[in-house]
Amino acid sequence: MTQTAPRVMQDEEDVLDVRNLGISFRTPAGEIPAVRDVSFRIRRGETLALVGESGSGKSVTSLGILRLTPKPPFCSITGQVLLRGRDGTVRDLASLPEDEMRDVRGRDAAMVFQEPMTSLNPVHRVGDQIAESIRFHEGLSRRAALDKAAGLLDLVGIPDPRRRLGAYPHELSGGMRQRVMIAMALACEPRLLIADEPTTALDVTIQAQILDLLRRLQERTRMAVIFITHNLGVVAEIADRVMVMYSGRVVEQAAVRPLFRSPLMPYTRGLLRSVPRLDFAGLGREPLAAIPGTVPDPLEPPPGCSFGPRCGGFLPGTCDAAVPPLEEARPGHQVRCVRWSALTGEAA
Amino acid sequence: MSASSSVAPPAAAARPARRRGGALRRFLRHRLAVFGAGVILFLTLACALGPYLLPFTDTHIDIMQRFAPPFSGAHVLGTDALGRDMLARLLMAGRISLLVGFSAMAISMVIGIAVGIVSGYYGGVVGTVLMRFVDAMLCFPSIFLLLAISALINASVSSIILLIAITSWMEVARIVEAQIRALRARDFAVAAEALGASDRRVMFRELLPNAIAPIVVAATLNVAHAILAESYISFLGYGIQPPTPSWGNMLDSAQSYLTSAPWLAILPGLAITLAVTSFNFIGDGLRDALDPRMDGR
Numbered sequence: 001m002t003q004t005a006p007r008v009m010q011d012e013e014d015v016l017d018v019r020n021l022g023i024s025f026r027t028p029a030g031e032i033p034a035v036r037d038v039s040f041r042i043r044r045g046e047t048l049a050l051v052g053e054s055g056s057g058k059s060v061t062s063l064g065i066l067r068l069t070p071k072p073p074f075c076s077i078t079g080q081v082l083l084r085g086r087d088g089t090v091r092d093l094a095s096l097p098e099d100e101m102r103d104v105r106g107r108d109a110a111m112v113f114q115e116p117m118t119s120l121n122p123v124h125r126v127g128d129q130i131a132e133s134i135r136f137h138e139g140l141s142r143r144a145a146l147d148k149a150a151g152l153l154d155l156v157g158i159p160d161p162r163r164r165l166g167a168y169p170h171e172l173s174g175g176m177r178q179r180v181m182i183a184m185a186l187a188c189e190p191r192l193l194i195a196d197e198p199t200t201a202l203d204v205t206i207q208a209q210i211l212d213l214l215r216r217l218q219e220r221t222r223m224a225v226i227f228i229t230h231n232l233g234v235v236a237e238i239a240d241r242v243m244v245m246y247s248g249r250v251v252e253q254a255a256v257r258p259l260f261r262s263p264l265m266p267y268t269r270g271l272l273r274s275v276p277r278l279d280f281a282g283l284g285r286e287p288l289a290a291i292p293g294t295v296p297d298p299l300e301p302p303p304g305c306s307f308g309p310r311c312g313g314f315l316p317g318t319c320d321a322a323v324p325p326l327e328e329a330r331p332g333h334q335v336r337c338v339r340w341s342a343l344t345g346e347a348a
Numbered sequence: 349m350s351a352s353s354s355v356a357p358p359a360a361a362a363r364p365a366r367r368r369g370g371a372l373r374r375f376l377r378h379r380l381a382v383f384g385a386g387v388i389l390f391l392t393l394a395c396a397l398g399p400y401l402l403p404f405t406d407t408h409i410d411i412m413q414r415f416a417p418p419f420s421g422a423h424v425l426g427t428d429a430l431g432r433d434m435l436a437r438l439l440m441a442g443r444i445s446l447l448v449g450f451s452a453m454a455i456s457m458v459i460g461i462a463v464g465i466v467s468g469y470y471g472g473v474v475g476t477v478l479m480r481f482v483d484a485m486l487c488f489p490s491i492f493l494l495l496a497i498s499a500l501i502n503a504s505v506s507s508i509i510l511l512i513a514i515t516s517w518m519e520v521a522r523i524v525e526a527q528i529r530a531l532r533a534r535d536f537a538v539a540a541e542a543l544g545a546s547d548r549r550v551m552f553r554e555l556l557p558n559a560i561a562p563i564v565v566a567a568t569l570n571v572a573h574a575i576l577a578e579s580y581i582s583f584l585g586y587g588i589q590p591p592t593p594s595w596g597n598m599l600d601s602a603q604s605y606l607t608s609a610p611w612l613a614i615l616p617g618l619a620i621t622l623a624v625t626s627f628n629f630i631g632d633g634l635r636d637a638l639d640p641r642m643d644g645r
Contacts (some may be wrong), residue, residue: 066542068538068541068542099546102544102545102546103544104544105541105542105543105544106542106543106544106545107544110542110543111539111542111543113535113538113539113542115535118534118535118536119535119536119538119539120536120539121536121540121554121557121558122536122558123557123558123560124557132540132543132545132553133543133544133545136543136544136545136549137544181539184539184543185543187543
């Protein structure tokens with residue numbers, strides 16, 4: 001912990017500063033770049049939504065931040081992942097030794113997974129599972145850790161928390177389990193919470209409860225949240241900023257309002273058009289549009305813009321010439337498309 | 349919304365807390381397993397306490413009473429060619445045989461679990477090398493391996509235990525490896541890692557307890573196997589050496605009197621059969637009792 005030199009992080013309020021993150025997997029078929037040149041920052045109390053189709057690299061990005069991807073040589077991580085820990089020190093997670101990385105996980109940054117049904121160990125009582133990481137990171141006794149665990153269960157809205165400590169995961173419903181998972185993640189009051197599709201596996205009503213819970217907890221602790229989802233309705237509900245990913249690259253990044261009002265990247269517009277709308281005004285006006293085609297094979301990416309083959313505004317010679325740069329279209333609104341102003345009819 | 353978050357989903361609230369000892373209940377319903385457990389308990393107690401209660405020690409030679417048949421005099425189960433009390437010898441032999449069985453099982457479990465968990469968790473080169481070594485060990489017919497090594501070394505109880513242990517850990521290693529490899533990919537293992545758990549913690553606290561059922565079953569079957577293995581090598585004269593009795597070498601010395609004094613062979617043979625089948629029954633019972641899919645039936 002002593003050898004990590006203080007890194008440059010412009011703003012005291014910044015919790016995470018990811019710079020040029022690249023993650024690639026080594027497979028028998030060759031090196032697969034799953035994430036390329038991803039940079040973003042999150043401030044305290046802010047929620048960043050990571051959006052994209054399956055295979056866009058959003059989950060790999062989140063796993064890569066905590067280095068939960070397979071160990072080298074199977075997977076290599078490049079770039080910098082600067083995290084301001086609970087004690088205020090800034091560490092580069094991309095180059096931190098594994099044993100220090102273990103201290104960071106669960107203490108400075110924690111994660112909630114998609115499947116609450118399988119993310120809890122079936123043979124341990126939930127109280128012990130929550131207490132485990134408290135004892136591990138804070139060196140509390142079992143009794144003190146269990147007391148704290150009961151407080152956490154209360155915090156995440158589980159009634160009769162004392163009794164629930166002794167429950168096994170199979171005795172709890174999906175929503176309750178996800179609450180337990182959130183309690184586990186929050187046990188050591190991390191600065192950063194990564195939620196990888198935490199509501200996807202839940203009923204719609206429970207989804208709303210969990211989102212509400214996350215928002216209340218965030219207000220209380222001012223933690224930064226990375227929220228990974230492919231549900232744009234959830235994004236509108238919870239996010240401050242949105243980062244859209246496509247085949248491993250950030251293709252658009254903006255605050256949630258401008259992104260929903262005036263998306264610049266054709267892919268984002270396609271995503272928004274493919275959301276079923278239930279409001280009356282939207283009925284019958286615009287047909288529900290799917291984006292044709294699928295995410296390109298990462299081993300044989302198309303030349304130039306990787307969305308090109310599926311894009312309605314594809315212009316041969318322009319779009320397939322080179323990978324478009326991430327361009328600051330407006331203040332705080334970045335887009336990776338050379339034709340965005342032509343396609344949206346706006347001036348650059 | 350904040351009000352509704354304090355309402356328990358009814359399914360979870362209505363379900364009663366898991367009855368502790370559900371596995372024990374299922375085990376007790378398995379009649380043969382209960383019988384096996386009773387027999388093993390009886391044998392263990394008899395072998396532990398019995399010799400103190402008998403008027404004869406296992407080495408006391410009553411030369412006037414050679415080949416006394418069972419139930420014919422002072423010696424309840426008769427005497428052998430030297431006039432030694434059969435019951436005393438059976439019980440002392442039981443001590444050795446059960447000791448060999450349990451100790452060899454314990455050692456083979458430690459080796460097997462260690463090899464299995466490391467190769468299952470890390471996989472890759474480490475896992476491949478370890479598991480190919482297991483395969484190579486399994487290629488030797490273990491009885492010949494046992495005989496070959498025991499012919500070379502000085503036979504004693506501890507060396508026999510070690511010998512049996514190092515020829516019987518491979519099955520356990522394979523079971524554990526397969527279990528851990530499957531569990532490794534489960535979400536809760538990744539979730540534990542995401543909360544800062546070390547490799548060792550994930551292996552032993554998160555994964556191993558989930559694999560306990562097949563391991564316990566393998567352990568009971570291993571005891572039976574070890575008792576049998578000890579009998580083989582002692583019967584063939586390479587194992588426990590007289591005058592220390594074991595069920596195996598009692599059978600060996602009974603060979604010449606099969607027709608004239610059949611009880612010399614029948615009694616230790618019966619003891620081996622009883623012990624081995626009982627352990628197998630216990631193994632069967634545990635397999636059913638610890639199977640989580642049997643829960644609630």
